[in-house]
Amino acid sequence: MPxxxxxxxxxxxxQNTNSRKKETRPDRAGYTAEAVPFxxxxxxxxxxxxxxxxxxxxxxxxxxxxxxxxxxVYPDKIMxxxxxxxxxxxxxxxxxxxxxxxxxxxxIEEVEFAGDHLRHEAxxxxxxxxxxxxxxxxxxxxxxxxxxxxxxxxxxxxxxxPLPILVHSRPKPFVLKTATP
Numbered sequence: 061m062p063x064x065x066x067x068x069x070x071x072x073x074x075q076n077t078n079s080r081k082k083e084t085r086p087d088r089a090g091y092t093a094e095a096v097p098f099x100x101x102x103x104x105x106x107x108x109x110x111x112x113x114x115x116x117x118x119x120x121x122x123x124x125x126x127x128x129x130x131x132x133v134y135p136d137k138i139m140x141x142x143x144x145x146x147x148x149x150x151x152x153x154x155x156x157x158x159x160x161x162x163x164x165x166x167x168i169e170e171v172e173f174a175g176d177h178l179r180h181e182a183x184x185x186x187x188x189x190x191x192x193x194x195x196x197x198x199x200x201x202x203x204x205x206x207x208x209x210x211x212x213x214x215x216x217x218x219x220x221x222p223l224p225i226l227v228h229s230r231p232k233p234f235v236l237k238t239a240t241p
Contacts, residue, residue, distance in 0.1 A: 134183075
């Protein structure tokens with residue numbers, strides 16, 4: 061499998077988060093719809109440390125169900141992707157997003173002739189849909205196995221508003237350089 065391409069990341073507007081949860085998350089409070097999108101190389105991003113949040117037994121059960129439902133997509137990667145919920149500052153929102161991705165993905169699972177390539181494409185479309193509007197996904201994703209009409213139908217089955225990925229940058233530590241004689 062080729063390495064992932066660069067993907068578009070933008071700062072979220074608070075109106076997008078209100079549809080998912082009534083409270084405003086502190087990490088999204090200062091962002092507006094006018095924020096400038098930028099591109100980031102996913103290989104240069106660092107994850108938060110494990111244990112950033114403590115998961116409840118209910119959340120752990122929901123994550124296990126997600127793992128079982130999505131195990132056919134990318135058997136090796138899905139466990140790794142879903143095991144990172146304790147890295148999230150707000151795991152409940154991330155679990156909710158993954159539950160909606162899974163719910164929409166299961167519509168593809170009902171199609172008997174859906175091969176692995178079609179399933180992978182459907183999953184990638186839904187993953188992208190979780191952070192981008194439907195029209196942006198359709199315009200930027202090169203479909204190989206789904207028709208535009210079926211891709212649009214699949215993307216409409218994702219019920220949440222898109223929540224763009226936030227990247228928090230940390231200032232580089234100040235290093236005093238001394239002149240060498």
